[in-house]
Amino acid sequence: MSGDVLVSARGLEVHFPVGGRGFRRKPAGLLRAVDGVDLDIHRGETLGLVGESGCGKSTLGNALLRLVPTTGGTLTFDGTDLTGLEGRRLKELRRRAGMVFQDPFASLDPRRTVAQTVGEPLEVHGLRTGKRARADRVAELLELVGLDPGVAGRYPHEFSGGQRQRVGIARALAGEPDFLVCDEAIASLDVSVQAQVLNLLRRLQRQLGLTLLFISHDLSAVRHISDRIAVMYLGRIVEVGPARAVGTDPQMPYTQALLSAVPLPHPKLERERKRIVLTGDVPSPAAVPSGCRFRTRCPYAFEPCDDVDPALQSVGAPGQQAACHLHGVVGAPAAAPEGVTATP
Ligand code: SF4
Numbered sequence: 001m002s003g004d005v006l007v008s009a010r011g012l013e014v015h016f017p018v019g020g021r022g023f024r025r026k027p028a029g030l031l032r033a034v035d036g037v038d039l040d041i042h043r044g045e046t047l048g049l050v051g052e053s054g055c056g057k058s059t060l061g062n063a064l065l066r067l068v069p070t071t072g073g074t075l076t077f078d079g080t081d082l083t084g085l086e087g088r089r090l091k092e093l094r095r096r097a098g099m100v101f102q103d104p105f106a107s108l109d110p111r112r113t114v115a116q117t118v119g120e121p122l123e124v125h126g127l128r129t130g131k132r133a134r135a136d137r138v139a140e141l142l143e144l145v146g147l148d149p150g151v152a153g154r155y156p157h158e159f160s161g162g163q164r165q166r167v168g169i170a171r172a173l174a175g176e177p178d179f180l181v182c183d184e185a186i187a188s189l190d191v192s193v194q195a196q197v198l199n200l201l202r203r204l205q206r207q208l209g210l211t212l213l214f215i216s217h218d219l220s221a222v223r224h225i226s227d228r229i230a231v232m233y234l235g236r237i238v239e240v241g242p243a244r245a246v247g248t249d250p251q252m253p254y255t256q257a258l259l260s261a262v263p264l265p266h267p268k269l270e271r272e273r274k275r276i277v278l279t280g281d282v283p284s285p286a287a288v289p290s291g292c293r294f295r296t297r298c299p300y301a302f303e304p305c306d307d308v309d310p311a312l313q314s315v316g317a318p319g320q321q322a323a324c325h326l327h328g329v330v331g332a333p334a335a336a337p338e339g340v341t342a343t344p
Contacts, residue, residue, distance in 0.1 A: 009037050010038055012060070047227070047230060109156075182201060236323070290309075
């Protein structure tokens with residue numbers, strides 16, 4: 001992994017107006033899907049982005065590719081400011097940054113053959129002109145993702161879920177991207193196939209020197225594939241750091257709760273471990289709590305958490321950061337309460 005930053009977000013926001021009545025339809029409120037994200041993704045690394053459903057992970061992934069409009073903050077790709085980018089320069093970004101979607105069946109056009117699907121980005125970006133050159137490149141891409149080039153004439157319904165996801169990955173690689181966003185790329189696959197697709201992504205990342213953002217609600221999959229992990233809660237990154245540090249010694253109570261829900265390989269270990277049970281759902285992004293946005297579910301919440309929004313600060317291992325008043329506020333509780341439960 002290089003220290004060179006490829007994608008950088010500072011105070012990034014994606015807010016959507018909600019509600020409102022009448023002729024002018026003045027919005028009644030704002031849905032803060034992404035709400036002040038600071039994040040660097042280094043060239044050649046795999047960054048895992050983890051969090052519960054509805055925390056804004058997918059919206060952030062889409063925002064980094066300019067697939068949804070940002071409403072605040074800055075976003076750069078390889079040093080170029082992406083906010084306001086249009087026309088040919090935006091098209092070039094689209095070539096350099098690809099997306100692998102959650103549901104390979106829904107993301108592939110059932111009326112198009114594999115050759116047409118994988119060949120489309122080549123045509124759009126003018127990468128291989130001429131039928132022969134395009135067919136050769138499609139065959140190369142299929143081989144790269146572990147498919148027989150002979151399947152190029154088949155349709156999506158003729159494949160298994162894992163094979164369809166491989167077609168989706170081949171399509172994402174067709175533009176020769178530097179950056180790939182994998183949005184819950186294994187969530188819809190059988191457990192037996194998930195490991196194969198994870199290993200494929202890991203191999204491709206190393207072989208092609210890709211920078212990968214791997215979005216998942218599954219912390220064990222994220223730990224398996226990532227160099228670093230970022231944890232998202234209610235539109236904000238609340239912990240980030242090396243995968244080993246975040247995966248074994250998390251510094252933020254939300255990460256600790258996520259980690260305590262990952263099954264352990266041995267029943268004895270499973271019986272002995274202390275599970276942190278969070279009560280309630282993630283609050284609505286249209287009504288973000290004051291202070292620390294995790295305080296309504298945090299078993300450690302204390303006074304400053306009601307009013308003061310904690311910023312990411314260096315804590316734990318080198319490169320690890322967490323947004324929590326437990327680190328650095330005088331009077332913070334030193335230890336977890338026994339029989340941990342969330343505050344109402
Ligand atoms: Fe819990 Fe307070 Fe830390 Fe937020 S700042 S995670 S509420 S202890």
